[in-house]
Amino acid sequence: MTTVPTHPDSALTLLFGPGDRNPELMDTILTASNGGDLDRALKKLPPPTRDVAAREVTTATAELLDINLVDVLLRGWREYADLTSAARRTLAAPDTSELVSLTSHRVRMSQQPSVAVLVDGRQVADLRLGLSLVFEVKAVLARVRAGQLVAVVSGNCDVTATLAIDDVDIVSKQAQFELPGEAALTKPLRLLPARDYPPGDDGAKMADAAAAVSPDGTVHTHTLNNNAEGHERQKQAVQINALAATASPVAPKADNEQAGRLRKLQELQEAGLLNQGEYEDKRAEIISSI
Numbered sequence: 102m103t104t105v106p107t108h109p110d111s112a113l114t115l116l117f118g119p120g121d122r123n124p125e126l127m128d129t130i131l132t133a134s135n136g137g138d139l140d141r142a143l144k145k146l147p148p149p150t151r152d153v154a155a156r157e158v159t160t161a162t163a164e165l166l167d168i169n170l171v172d173v174l175l176r177g178w179r180e181y182a183d184l185t186s187a188a189r190r191t192l193a194a195p196d197t198s199e200l201v202s203l204t205s206h207r208v209r210m211s212q213q214p215s216v217a218v219l220v221d222g223r224q225v226a227d228l229r230l231g232l233s234l235v236f237e238v239k240a241v242l243a244r245v246r247a248g249q250l251v252a253v254v255s256g257n258c259d260v261t262a263t264l265a266i267d268d269v270d271i272v273s274k275q276a277q278f279e280l281p282g283e284a285a286l287t288k289p290l291r292l293l294p295a296r297d298y299p300p301g302d303d304g305a306k307m308a309d310a311a312a313a314v315s316p317d318g319t320v321h322t323h324t325l326n327n328n329a330e331g332h333e334r335q336k337q338a339v340q341i342n343a344l345a346a347t348a349s350p351v352a353p354k355a356d357n358e359q360a361g362r363l364r365k366l367q368e369l370q371e372a373g374l375l376n377q378g379e380y381e382d383k384r385a386e387i388i389s390s391i
Contacts (some may be wrong), residue, residue: 105222109276113166113230115262127159134228142225156218158228161337165214166232170260170278174236175250175290178209184245187282198204198244200254202261203378206237216337231265248298249289295367296377362387 109115117125134140139158143151178184187199211233218226241256262274291298366383 103130109170111166111170112168112234112262112388113163113388114165115170115213115260116264125157126163127155129264129271130159130162130228130266131155133269133271137267138226139218139228140355142220145225146191146220146238154218154220158218161216162225162228162230165216165337167283168212168232170234174208174238174258174260177210177213177236178203178250179290179292181206184243185292188248189297191245192293195247197246198251201245203238203241203243203256204240205237208238208281210234210272214337217225229267231263231268232271233261233263234316235261237261245288245292248293249291270298338354350381 109119113126117129118304131140143154168200181203183201183203187201188373191197191199205338211231214230214232216228216230217224218228235262237257239256241258242254244252256279258276258281259277261273261275264271346361362386366380366387369380
């Protein structure tokens with residue numbers, strides 16, 4: 102495992118560095134896929150088309166790995182009782198704030214996105230990825246106000262990212278986050294369910310994530326699972342025109358429409374136009390139609 106000296110902002114940057122990461126990422130994908138479905142599919146294409154396909158698969162993979170590291174860490178903190186208790190107290194007394202000390206703990210996230218390759222409308226390969234992020238957090242002091250996390254006062258953590266292709270670990274890198282002084286968040290983070298906040302409250306929202314805390318204190322977040330909008334974001338498709346040697350991303354129309362309906366439903370609920378029961382019923386109806 103390699104230690105990265107810079108401060109990466111995403112899983113993609115941590116694994117492949119800043120700047121133009123596509124050449125290194127492409128080499129990684131093609132090397133790892135040697136002898137697999139993607140390799141066999143590319144070899145059947147004429148050279149110009151093959152080059153286009155390799156670039157498009159790389160671009161799609163880069164998009165899937167472009168996950169903000171701080172967002173993942175903050176999402177894990179929503180599961181800690183000390184933070185949620187402070188959130189409830191400060192929500193009841195909006196003019197107050199609390200400093201909450203988080204002892205050393207671990208936040209772990211895993212995803213299994215994929216890239217489908219289609220040639221003239223027919224799927225010829227499926228690149229299966231696995232992304233793991235592990236945060237080792239040490240002595241964090243956080244500020245909570247009005248039911249939201251508004252700042253990280255001090256602390257540090259080590260983050261390790263591991264990328265697998267077709268169930269084989271390909272690259273693993275580590276970096277350290279230092280949090281000296283009071284670092285205000287770009288947007289406050291809600292620590293409680295949306296229904297606990299006053300109607301019309303414009304507090305920051307985050308993507309749904311299933312999370313669980315194991316006995317050793319590790320928070321496991323399987324981000325975007327069991328969420329139609331999130332599931333769509335974990336899939337990419339690349340359409341190759343073998344004759345014209347062109348490529349374009351493909352997004353399933355029906356899934357995109359359902360994701361848009363879910364987003365609109367969430368906005369209505371948070372604006373106070375739907376109560377919790379109505380929101381849950383409509384959400385279940387949309388998901389069942391996918």
